[in-house]
Amino acid sequence: MNLSVCMIVRDEEKVLERCLNSIKDEADEIVIVDTGSTDGTQEIARRFTDRIFFFPWTDDFSAARNASFRNARGDLLMWLDADDLIAPEMLPRLRALKLRMEKEQADMAVCRYENGGCTYFRERVMRRASGFLWEGRVHECITPHGKVIRDDFTVRHLGSEKPRGARNLHIYQKWRAEEQLGGRDLFYYGRELYYNHLYTEAAAVLEEMLAGDGWYVNKIEACRVLSDCYRMKKDTERALDALFSSFRYGLPRGGICHAVGRIMQETGKLREAIWWYERAMECPDRSAEGDFDLEAERTLFPLLGLTFCHYALGDEAKARACHARAAELAPDHPSVVHNTAFFAK
Numbered sequence: 479m480n481l482s483v484c485m486i487v488r489d490e491e492k493v494l495e496r497c498l499n500s501i502k503d504e505a506d507e508i509v510i511v512d513t514g515s516t517d518g519t520q521e522i523a524r525r526f527t528d529r530i531f532f533f534p535w536t537d538d539f540s541a542a543r544n545a546s547f548r549n550a551r552g553d554l555l556m557w558l559d560a561d562d563l564i565a566p567e568m569l570p571r572l573r574a575l576k577l578r579m580e581k582e583q584a585d586m587a588v589c590r591y592e593n594g595g596c597t598y599f600r601e602r603v604m605r606r607a608s609g610f611l612w613e614g615r616v617h618e619c620i621t622p623h624g625k626v627i628r629d630d631f632t633v634r635h636l637g638s639e640k641p642r643g644a645r646n647l648h649i650y651q652k653w654r655a656e657e658q659l660g661g662r663d664l665f666y667y668g669r670e671l672y673y674n675h676l677y678t679e680a681a682a683v684l685e686e687m688l689a690g691d692g693w694y695v696n697k698i699e700a701c702r703v704l705s706d707c708y709r710m711k712k713d714t715e716r717a718l719d720a721l722f723s724s725f726r727y728g729l730p731r732g733g734i735c736h737a738v739g740r741i742m743q744e745t746g747k748l749r750e751a752i753w754w755y756e757r758a759m760e761c762p763d764r765s766a767e768g769d770f771d772l773e774a775e776r777t778l779f780p781l782l783g784l785t786f787c788h789y790a791l792g793d794e795a796k797a798r799a800c801h802a803r804a805a806e807l808a809p810d811h812p813s814v815v816h817n818t819a820f821f822a823k
Contacts, residue, residue, distance in 0.1 A: 479552075479553040479554050479564040479575055479579065479580050479767055480506040480507065480551075480553050480554065481504065481505055481506050481507070481510075481519075481552050481553075481555075481556060481576060482505070482506065482507040482509055482544070482550035482551060482552030482554065482555050482556070482605075482606070482634065483501055483505040483507070483508045483509065483556050483557075483558055484509045484511075484547055484549075484550050484555055484556065484557050484558075485497075485508070485509070485511070485517065485546060485558050485559070485560060485594045486510075486512075486513060486539070486542040486543055486545075486546055487510055487512055487513070487519055487523070487560050488512065488513045488514050488515050488519070488577050489515050489516060489517045489519060489640060490515070490517075490519050490534070490560035490561070490638070490640070490641070490717045491515075491517040491518040491519050491521075492638060492639065493560050493561045493636070493638045494519055494522045494560045494638070495522050495525075495558075496563060496636075497558060497560050497561065497562055497563060498522075498523070498525075500527045500563050500564040500565070500566075501558065501564050502526055503569065503710040504564075504569055504572050504573065505549060506552055507527070507529060507552050507816070508526055508527035508529060509527070509529045509531070509545075509546050509549050509550045509655055510523045510529065510530045510531070510546075510669075511531050511533045511545050511546040511549070512526060512530060512532050512534075513533050513534070513535040513544055514532075514534070514535050515627055516729055524563075526679040528577075529549065531546075531549050532544065533545045535658045537615060537648075537652060537735070538612055538615045538648050538649075539612070539615060539616055539617075539618045540611075540612035540613055540615060540618040543557065543612040544611055544612050545620060547606070547610070547611075547612075550606060552606060553605065553606060553607075554576060554579065554603050554604065554605060554606065555603070555604045555605075555606050555610075556602060556603045556604075557602070558633065558636065560638070561635060561636050561637050561638040561693055562633050562634065562635050562636070563633070563634045563763055564632075564633055564637075565632070565634065565636070567759050568631060568632055568633075571629075571630065571632075572630045572631055574812075575587055575589075575603065575629050575631045577588060577738065578602075578627065578629070579582075579603065579605065579627070582625065582627060583625060583717060584625045584626070585601070585604065585608040585610075585622075585623065585624030585625050585626065586601055586604050586605070586608070586610065586620075586622050586623075586624065586625075586626045586627070586628045587601075587602055587604075587626075587627050587628075587631070588600065588601055588602065588622070588627070588628050588629070588763075589602035589604040589628050589629050589630070589631045589632065589633065590625060590630055590631065590632040590633070591632070591633055591635060592632060592633070592634045592635065593634075593635040594635070594637065595772055595774060596770050596771065596772045596775070597763075597765045597771050597773070598765045598768065598769060598770050598771060598797070599628065599765060599766060599768060600619075601620045601622060602631070602633065604620065605624075606684075608623070608624050610623075613667070614662070614663060615649050615650075615653050616646045616649045616650060616666070617646070617662075617663075617666040618652075619662075628766070629712070630781035631784070643789060644670075644674055647670040647671065647673075647674050648671050650663070650666070650667040654667065656670075660691075660692075661687055661690055661691050661692030661693065661696065662692065662693065662696060664683055664684075664686055664687035664690070664692075665684070665687050665692065665697075665699070665700050667683050667816070668680050668681075668683040668684035668687060668700065668703060668704075669703055671683060672703050672706065672707055676709075677705075677707040677708075677710045677711050678711070678800070679684050680703070680704075680707050681708065683706055684700045684703060684704040684707070685704065687700050688700055688701070688704070688723070688733075693768070694727040694728050695728070695767055695768040698724045698726045698727050698728055698731060698734070698769070699769070699770060700725035701720050701721060701723050701727075701734070702720075702721065702724065702731075702734055704720040704796065705714075705717045705720035705721045706716070706737075708720060709741065714741060714744075714745060714802055715740060718741055721734055721737055721738050721741075722738075728767075729764075730757065731761055731764055731769060732758045732759070732760075732761035732762075732764075732771075732772075732775045732776030733771075733772060733775040733776075735754050735758035735761060735780075736754070736755065736775045736776070736779050736780050736783070737759040738754040739751045739752075739753075739754030739755040739758060739780065739783055740783065741804065743783055743786065743787060748787040748790055749787075749791070751783060751787050752784060752787050752788070755780035755781075755783045755784050755787070756780070756784070758775065758779075758780040759776060759777065759780050759781075761776055762776075763776070777807055778804055778807050778808050778811065781800050781801075781803050781804040781807070782804055782813050782814070782817075784796075784797075784800040785800040785801045785804065785817055786791045786799050788800060798821060801814070801817050801818070801821060804817070805817075805818060
């Protein structure tokens with residue numbers, strides 16, 4: 479089955495070549511939709527493909543991505559961002575995935591996405607004939623249908639230095655003024671408000687999201703972001719309440735338990751903090767359910783908290799043992815380096 483790699487770009491001259499080099503040998507076609515580049519993006523793109531199209535930017539990522547799908551001719555469609563990268567060892571995995579989709583007559587493959595230390599699964603490869611469409615003006619997604627398979631083929635999101643400012647927030651604000659947002663979009667809108675330090679507004683949107691319909695994974699994450707909003711506002715009780723309310727929606731997550739432990743530590747409840755840090759380390763990776771799983775919240779961060787709490791309670795042996803485990807995981811982490819120097823004294 480032929481594979482079309484579909485991308486939307488704008489002013490990506492610093493990262494586009496890196497991305498295209500990583501996929502060129504496996505792509506039967508590369509489709510690039512440019513939404514208004516003013517740098518050397520198109521010149522770089524032309525070295526890899528003649529399938530370059532212009533699409534006027536309308537504050538709608540889905541509209542642009544759907545344009546890339548419309549212009550693709552392959553049996554399978556795979557989306558990438560310009561600041562993504564496919565490691566060389568993943569190329570055989572991609573070839574195997576193409577064969578698997580043909581053999582199993584799959585409509586969609588949901589694959590691993592590594593983004594800034596966080597791992598989760600996203601829709602990645604779709605059968606063109608199945609008519610998938612992107613939805614949402616920002617933080618766009620595709621609703622799965624038909625036969626959906628899960629695969630460990632992995633794309634890494636490396637990011638770029640291109641400034642984005644409050645672009646996403648402004649799209650959400652405009653969108654919100656024009657129509658009612660559903661649960662998923664309220665969740666991401668609340669996150670954008672939080673990222674822009676608008677904690678009161680973010681809390682209101684996230685509370686609205688939690689009071690309505692929504693995917694349980696998004697609701698768990700909304701509880702965590704809501705807690706961070708209240709924590710930034712120095713409202714410890716409501717911050718804890720938000721974390722505890724996440725247990726209504728699913729089994730405990732490592733990130734939630736770590737966040738509870740952190741608040742307990744900050745408020746001087748060190749024994750309680752120890753209990754929650756230990757629970758965090760017992761939680762499994764939930765990324766297969768769709769969670770944004772940050773492994774360090776189940777490993778390194780709780781160990782750092784345990785090192786502090788045990789030492790503060792006078793149990794230096796346990797503190798040193800926890801530090802040794804942290805040092806094995808991340809010897810160059812600033813907190814580990816600090817603790818190494820501290821214990822050396």
